Amino acid sequence: MSLEKKYPKEVKQILAKYPPEQKRSAVMPLLYLAQREEGYVSKHSMQDIAQIVGITDTEVASIIGFYSLYHDEKAGKFRIQVCTDLPCALRGADEFLKNLCENIGIQVGETTEDGLITIEAVTCLAGCDKAPMFQTQGPDGIKYHENMTVDKTMELIEALKKAA
Numbered sequence: 001m002s003l004e005k006k007y008p009k010e011v012k013q014i015l016a017k018y019p020p021e022q023k024r025s026a027v028m029p030l031l032y033l034a035q036r037e038e039g040y041v042s043k044h045s046m047q048d049i050a051q052i053v054g055i056t057d058t059e060v061a062s063i064i065g066f067y068s069l070y071h072d073e074k075a076g077k078f079r080i081q082v083c084t085d086l087p088c089a090l091r092g093a094d095e096f097l098k099n100l101c102e103n104i105g106i107q108v109g110e111t112t113e114d115g116l117i118t119i120e121a122v123t124c125l126a127g128c129d130k131a132p133m134f135q136t137q138g139p140d141g142i143k144y145h146e147n148m149t150v151d152k153t154m155e156l157i158e159a160l161k162k163a164a
């Protein structure tokens with residue numbers, strides 16, 4: 001079902017905030033709306049949004065790709081998003097991510113079998129001088145974790161498992 005059919009009132013309210021000639025500005029709240037239910041924006045929703053605001057599917061996909069708070073794939077209950085941009089890489093982010101994945105037993109982009117943890121590599125999260133660093137996204141919101149080690153991260157994962 002299209003976004004407009006599913007949430008006609010909300011889509012209308014979002015579009016009403018922008019002049020018709022600038023309706024492409026509505027892309028962000030529409031993405032948020034599309035993502036709200038399942039935690040990611042499906043291909044179908046991307047096409048809907050592109051059509052609603054008059055841009056291409058590729059442009060919508062590139063916006064999702066740019067922001068670490070939008071997702072184009074289903075994930076576990078918690079996303080661990082490790083920054084691997086250059087400044088963090090210079091402080092060992094790549095090595096950290098590789099070792100973390102080995103410890104958990106999944107690859108970047110994968111989710112643990114229990115559906116709890118997804119590991120992702122993302123671009124700058126504005127904690128460059130405190131790498132290795134990552135943010136977690138989950139039911140309790142977004143949290144920053146800076147100056148991390150694999151051991152500390154494994155402890156965090158254990159705590160998340162217990163709480164889940």
Ligand code: FES
Pocket residue numbers: 083084085086087088123124125126127128129131133
């Ligand atoms: S480059 Fe990693 S937080 Fe800025």
